[in-house]
Every structure is written in structure tokens, then in C-alpha cells.
Amino acid sequence: MNIRPLSRKDEVKAKEIWKICFGDSDAFIDEYFNRIVRYEDTLGCYDGRELIADLFMLDFQASISGIDFKTEFLAGCATLPKARKRGLMRDLVKSAMLGMRKSGLAVTYLHPFLHAFYRQFGYETVAYVKRESMRPNSGHMEKEPAIFSTYDKIPEENMRRAYHRYIAAYDHSFIRSKERFSKWLQLLFADRGYAIVNEDEEPVSYALYYMEENTADVFELVAEGKKARELLLGSIPAERINYFLPSPPDEAAEEFTMMRVLEPVCLLKKMPLKAEHFILEIKDDFLEEHYNLRVEKVEGETNLVEETVEKADLSLTIGELAQAAAGAYAQGSKFDACFPGKTACFFETY
Structure with a gap:
């Protein structure tokens, strides 16, 4: 081999x-x-x-x-x-x-077919979603949102601005360049997908979806607030619309995006910290690495991170470091004293 x-x-x-x-x-x-x-x-x-x-x-x-x-x-x-x-x-x-x-x-990401499979490689879940379903509610708007099945006339720039406005409300997300956004849409239409866009309400909202018989499966929903969401999704010509929303990591949430830390020192130097200073032990069994680091918060500048032999205040696996740095943990966890919690929103799956 x-x-x-x-x-x-x-x-x-x-x-x-x-x-x-x-x-x-x-x-x-x-x-x-x-x-x-x-x-x-x-x-x-x-x-x-x-x-x-x-x-x-x-x-x-x-x-x-x-x-x-x-x-x-x-x-x-x-x-x-x-x-x-x-x-x-x-x-x-x-x-x-x-x-x-x-x-x-410093970090890498994926959307797995099975979270447990990639957890063995040091990946950990850093974003969660909740699945929702609704029936359409046609006839509620004077002008229905536009539906697109080809790339040529789609209001791409308005959609990209809407995307960045939407993810600005979250602490952890992917930034899309113009080129990346174009490729994302072209993949959708090559695979016989659809986009529905509401430009008549501010801010602009949109959803990307596939049709399976009479069901619409939405895999990207950019709509701020319940009203905007229902106005948009309710105009999809389907008997049922399935979609998901970003969620905190509570018991009702489903695991979604995974992150893997590659360079702990580089990550910790840039990350916002909650504690002023602490000693952090990190075990990376998959890459056979072990770190014992003194971490000191420096406001407005790069944090001080250096090797030490001092006893650790907090011991983490490399997967737990991803959770801690991404703020993807329930209140009261062992990460809470050192790392601030965060909100996350991801859509990309390939």
C-alpha cells in the first residue's frame, strides 16, 4: 500500500x-x-x-x-x-x-458520516443543530419569493451579503469568498437543487434545498427570525419542508460539524480566554503528541503560550481542546473556567 x-x-x-x-x-x-x-x-x-x-x-x-x-x-x-x-x-x-x-x-474541519468514527482521530463536535419540519402556507404574501433552478439569473451578491450578515450573529462559522459562494451555488444546480430567495423583505433571506418526491429538504437556511423563516419556507411548493436550525449543545441537539486541532500552541495564542492564566495539559494520542502549556491572557495582543513542567490546572484530550476553544460545551462543564462559550453556525457538508 x-x-x-x-x-x-x-x-x-x-x-x-x-x-x-x-x-x-x-x-x-x-x-x-x-x-x-x-x-x-x-x-x-x-x-x-x-x-x-x-x-x-x-x-x-x-x-x-x-x-x-x-x-x-x-x-x-x-x-x-x-x-x-x-x-x-x-x-x-x-x-x-x-x-x-x-x-x-492550526485547525481542520469535516462533516462526518458517523461522528464516532472521526472522534477516534481526535475530531470533536463543535456545532449542533435541531431538525424542524413544517407544511407550506401559500398565499400569505402579495409577491412570492423567487425560486431558481439554474445559476444564470440568481441574485448571488445579495445572497452572499445575506449569508455574511446572518453568520455575523454567531461566534464560530465559515467565511465564504465570492468564488466559494459561486461554486457552492453551481454545485447545487448541477445536482438539480433549488434556491428560494426573498428580496422583498429586509434583510434578504434565502434557502437552498432539494426535492424528494413532495418533500423539500433544506440544507442551508439564511433567514433572521421566525417570521422571515416561515414566510420564506412557506412559499416552497412542497407538501412538507424539512430544515434545521443552529442549536446550543443541549440534550435535544444533534451533532453536526466537527473540528480537529492540529497546532494547539498556534490556536491558544489567538483564542479569547476567560481565565487570566492557567496550566493546560493536552494529550493527542492519534498524532502521539503531549503538551504541558502555561497559557496567559494578553488583552488585545497575542496570548503568551509556553511549555512548562508545572502541574496542570486542566487536562484535556485533543478533541476536548477543540470543544473548549470552539466554546461548544454545556454550562458548568470543566472548560467553563478557562474558555468562554460560543455560538456556532455551519452549513457546508462537502
């Missing part, structure tokens, strides 16, 4: 693996490989010359408490059925992490 980046000659096989593992349409897969995939940011596992597993690293920009982090989002992590349960994805993810860390990234 050997691991290396994919090349163009691997594209047919990589598309075949994607189709087998995820079942997406050929149109979506073609669009994804044409617009999203950068072959220098891929990894494949080969049995001889045969590609049997792969993953993709996508350029993203995360914001945590107003601090921007360049990051990579893992997507399309897939293994052919005949090659599963051999630890291939473990090896691929580890190689990806080491490469990202070498390039100076």
Missing part, C-alpha cells in the same frame, strides 16, 4: 469511488471535480496501481470569535467496499493532518 496525491489520470477511478460510496448524481460529481477538486490537495491510497481509497482537502476560512483561521475541510473520505476495515482511512487522515500541520494550519 502507498499513499500519494491523486493526479488527473486517477480521475475516472476517483469518480467511481465517489459514486459507489456517496451515490451522488454524475452531474454533481462532474461539477465537483471540475470546480472544487485541486489535485495537489488530495490523497489516495493505492494497492499497486489501483486507487482503493481517497480524500479531498478543500480551502476554507473559519472565524472563531472574530479571529480568522485559514483551514482545510476534509471531504469525500471514501474507501471501496472491498478494501474496508483495513485502517486505510486512518492512514489517509493521519497523512492529511501531518501535511496540513506542516503547512501551518
Whole structure:
């Protein structure tokens, strides 16, 4: 077995693996490989010359408490059925992490098929959602929101402004460049999705969704407040509309986005802190690292973080550090004394 980046000659096989593992349409897969995939940011596992597993690293920009982090989002992590349960994805993810860390990234993200699977690699859940459902309520507006099924006439810039206005209310989210927003919409329409946009109410609101028989499954909802949400969703021509809303990590919430810390020192230097100073022990079993750090808050500047032999005030796994830094914990947890809680909102899943 050997691991290396994919090349163009691997594209047919990589598309075949994607189709087998995820079942997406050929149109979506073609669009994804044409617009999203950068072959220098891929990894494949080969049995001889045969590609049997792969993953993709996508350029993203995360914001945590107003601090921007360049990051990579893992997507399309897939293994052919005949090659599963051999630890291939473990090896691929580890190689990806080491490469990202070498390039100076402090954190990485993904949306998993199974949270428990990626938890073993040091990922932890940092964003939660609650699923909701409603029936349409047509005829409630003088002018119905516009529905788009192609890219050519969509009010993209108004939507992008609405997106950034919406996520500004949260402490932890992804920042989308104009290019990233365009690619996101083009993927939607390549996969026969829809966008509904209400430009007649301020602020602008929109939803991205797919139709399954007579049900609309909304995977991105940018609408501020219950009234705006119901006006928008109620105009979707479906018998039932399913959607989700960002949620605190309470008992009724569903796990969503996961984050992995690659460089604890780099992260802690930038993060807002609650305690003035503390000693932090961090265990990273997956990458076989151990840290014992003195952390001192410096207002308006980079925090002081240095190695120490002092006894730790707080001991965390690398996954728990992601939760703590992202503020994704219930009130009264062991993180509360050192790290401020935060709100999070993510939509991207690939």
C-alpha cells in the first residue's frame, strides 16, 4: 500500500469511488471535480496501481470569535467496499493532518458520516443543530419569493451579503469568498437543487434545498427570525419542508460539524480566554503528541503560550481542546473556567 496525491489520470477511478460510496448524481460529481477538486490537495491510497481509497482537502476560512483561521475541510473520505476495515482511512487522515500541520494550519474541519468514527482521530463536535419540519402556507404574501433552478439569473451578491450578515450573529462559522459562494451555488444546480430567495423583505433571506418526491429538504437556511423563516419556507411548493436550525449543545441537539486541532500552541495564542492564566495539559494520542502549556491572557495582543513542567490546572484530550476553544460545551462543564462559550453556525457538508 502507498499513499500519494491523486493526479488527473486517477480521475475516472476517483469518480467511481465517489459514486459507489456517496451515490451522488454524475452531474454533481462532474461539477465537483471540475470546480472544487485541486489535485495537489488530495490523497489516495493505492494497492499497486489501483486507487482503493481517497480524500479531498478543500480551502476554507473559519472565524472563531472574530479571529480568522485559514483551514482545510476534509471531504469525500471514501474507501471501496472491498478494501474496508483495513485502517486505510486512518492512514489517509493521519497523512492529511501531518501535511496540513506542516503547512501551518492550526485547525481542520469535516462533516462526518458517523461522528464516532472521526472522534477516534481526535475530531470533536463543535456545532449542533435541531431538525424542524413544517407544511407550506401559500398565499400569505402579495409577491412570492423567487425560486431558481439554474445559476444564470440568481441574485448571488445579495445572497452572499445575506449569508455574511446572518453568520455575523454567531461566534464560530465559515467565511465564504465570492468564488466559494459561486461554486457552492453551481454545485447545487448541477445536482438539480433549488434556491428560494426573498428580496422583498429586509434583510434578504434565502434557502437552498432539494426535492424528494413532495418533500423539500433544506440544507442551508439564511433567514433572521421566525417570521422571515416561515414566510420564506412557506412559499416552497412542497407538501412538507424539512430544515434545521443552529442549536446550543443541549440534550435535544444533534451533532453536526466537527473540528480537529492540529497546532494547539498556534490556536491558544489567538483564542479569547476567560481565565487570566492557567496550566493546560493536552494529550493527542492519534498524532502521539503531549503538551504541558502555561497559557496567559494578553488583552488585545497575542496570548503568551509556553511549555512548562508545572502541574496542570486542566487536562484535556485533543478533541476536548477543540470543544473548549470552539466554546461548544454545556454550562458548568470543566472548560467553563478557562474558555468562554460560543455560538456556532455551519452549513457546508462537502
